[in-house]
Amino acid sequence: MTARILITGAAGVVGTLMRPRLAAENRVLRLLDIAELPAAREGENVELVQASVTDMSAMESAMKDVDAVIHLGGHSLENPWEQILQVNIDGTHNVLEAARRQGIKRVILASSNHAVGYVERATGEAGDYLFPRPDTYYGVSKVALEALGSMYADRYGLDVIAVRIGSCFEKPRDVRMLSTWLSPDDGARLLEACLAVPSPGFRIIWGVSDNDRRWFSLDEAKALGYVSKDNSEAYAAEVLAAQGDIDPESYALKYLGGVWCGPDFDTAVKEAGR
Template structure:
């Protein structure tokens, strides 16, 4: 499969591009920054907010599917968050419709439900409950994917990624960790599952202490193999663990991230 990966120069993007290549996919990379050293793909330096530039890449490369990882990975103003997560997704979806590309895998986030109090296992049926404007952007992008799936019959899988990294670093991450290898397994499953329509899965590893239900992912063929519990003995409790685990969004659900929706300058 010829896969266009946006945000390919980012921390998740670099792992995913290498992993997809190893699984036999052909990868075309797109990012707003220049091609990183050692990249082994066809690389385009393009802003995903520019629909004409995005459409030109589709016309040149003719991908079979899109993996959309581009976006600012932290909090910003509401307009900036919507631009980063929703406008970029819209530009890609319009190009997909124009060039008859039928599958998109989207890097959503656990912060789409981050204000949910931590009580029991969360399913994908839990109502959207963003913890930040970042989370609002992810919820809105998921809604846009749903619209295009209904309107144009696209297949769109939103992966609500937990805590991506080489290993868990906190008590919370023993529940929310997504390993690099499982990240590649997740994306590959979302690319190759049969006719998912619009679907949501939680992007975490097979963690013993998981906060999110893995069954929606398993229904799409995602079978995580790693478990954060392997690292539990090396992680010491912290005074921050209580508030870090009060809501599923962790620190994003605390007052530290409270800010006005709009920047007022002048």
């Protein structure tokens, strides 16, 4: 039996990395983004949909005959409030509501470390269900995403897993990412575990590789069946040689949200002009 998985935000960084890694026999990837998506490669079993998560009608249509949704769509950086509200918060509501209307029972939501960005880094691991302390409007949108996911799980019986992604790139880009990195291969392994686990209900898990310098717990991810095979330490010498050590009291290392907790991301003040 062929399964169809809808991936929103498929043209973004994480979506692009996941596209080849989630390809499998007896699986169709329905890829949705407001941006134009690369054409299907030979032998690639994909369906391309150009639409916005802000369009409820388009989302309902995109979810026809879908078995599960991986919601990566939305602004991935800090933006003015109106844009965050429309795309990240209203867009997530549209995804969940369209899934409910189409009878889809499994939704995986891309949350972020920025939902808890103002939590100071400790020597231990940050827990999976760490109470929200968002660092930006973007972080607030991820708190809202988790709250919406919780409600749709409790009220409508959807299985919803919110993944607080650390930093998902081909390799760590800076010293901080040696602690927060989720390798693309591990990202695919984590999503496969989220798709396969029976009846998870609502969960919040960290999306991170099992790095030697890891800040985040893997307890809930492992409970779902995730096994990390990558470690940022393979890149540590290269990163440290290029950047050197960082002051542990700097924003980059003091808070889970890193430099997003600093003045450069004070969007409200910038919008007000004072």
